[in-house]
Amino acid sequence: MSIAENLAHLHDQILAACARANRNPADVALMAVSKMHPVDLLLEAHAAGQRLFGENRVQEWQGKSEIAGTLEDLDMHLIGPLQSNKSTRAAELFHSIDTVDSLKLAQRLNAAAGALGKKLPIYIEVKLSPEESKHGLAPADLPALIEALPSLTHLRPTGLMTVPPWPADIAQAGDEARPYFRELRRLRDQSQRTIPTLTGLSIGMSNDFAAAIEEGSTCIRIGTAIFGKRAPASA
Numbered sequence: 001m002s003i004a005e006n007l008a009h010l011h012d013q014i015l016a017a018c019a020r021a022n023r024n025p026a027d028v029a030l031m032a033v034s035k036m037h038p039v040d041l042l043l044e045a046h047a048a049g050q051r052l053f054g055e056n057r058v059q060e061w062q063g064k065s066e067i068a069g070t071l072e073d074l075d076m077h078l079i080g081p082l083q084s085n086k087s088t089r090a091a092e093l094f095h096s097i098d099t100v101d102s103l104k105l106a107q108r109l110n111a112a113a114g115a116l117g118k119k120l121p122i123y124i125e126v127k128l129s130p131e132e133s134k135h136g137l138a139p140a141d142l143p144a145l146i147e148a149l150p151s152l153t154h155l156r157p158t159g160l161m162t163v164p165p166w167p168a169d170i171a172q173a174g175d176e177a178r179p180y181f182r183e184l185r186r187l188r189d190q191s192q193r194t195i196p197t198l199t200g201l202s203i204g205m206s207n208d209f210a211a212a213i214e215e216g217s218t219c220i221r222i223g224t225a226i227f228g229k230r231a232p233a234s235a
């Protein structure tokens, strides 16, 4: 199947999940996760109409951006962990940083966005999974970050993001992920009382996006179902 066909198929599945959940499909964005794929595939997705993308490494996107950085209406989000010493570069290269996991990183990004004269959208990544490999802010530390964000005036807090544990049974990935999706939604509702713009819920990947939409996702992050399998990570 071509990338255009995969995207069309996903749009159908999004419509079906929204119908089941009684939701407006306009409230669910489809992010194409192009990490670890050649830039040609990103260009192909863009030619098929896709505008919202996710990459997980600053350096990888820096390389690809030489070819794809000026694509029309591109909306490129960072969805991988960000070390604060790379925050200036990240603020320059990305339209949104979806993995803010500390006050220190938020402060660095705020300073970088200020220097660039831009308002930088961010999501806070919350670590709900006990897995070592998962990233994000501990839920207990979320209220303090939420209290601090309004004073960081060069950031636009958009929502919360999480990655649930890897499922024990891929066929049940959606149902295994639901408790994590629900918990993130609860934290989003709570945070929104302090920051009204914090409406986003970035949840759902290739194996569990239908369940994520049913649980209130406003942005599903899809790699494999659009671009196929990624080459195994070398680092």
Ligand SMILES: *Cc1c(COP(=O)(O)O)cnc(C)c1O
Binding pocket: 033, 035, 056, 079, 080, 163, 205, 206, 207, 221, 222, 223, 224, 225
């Ligand atoms: C790789 C990645 C995705 C996409 O995963 P697929 O299972 O290939 O759809 C989504 N979110 C994050 C944070 C990722 O790192």
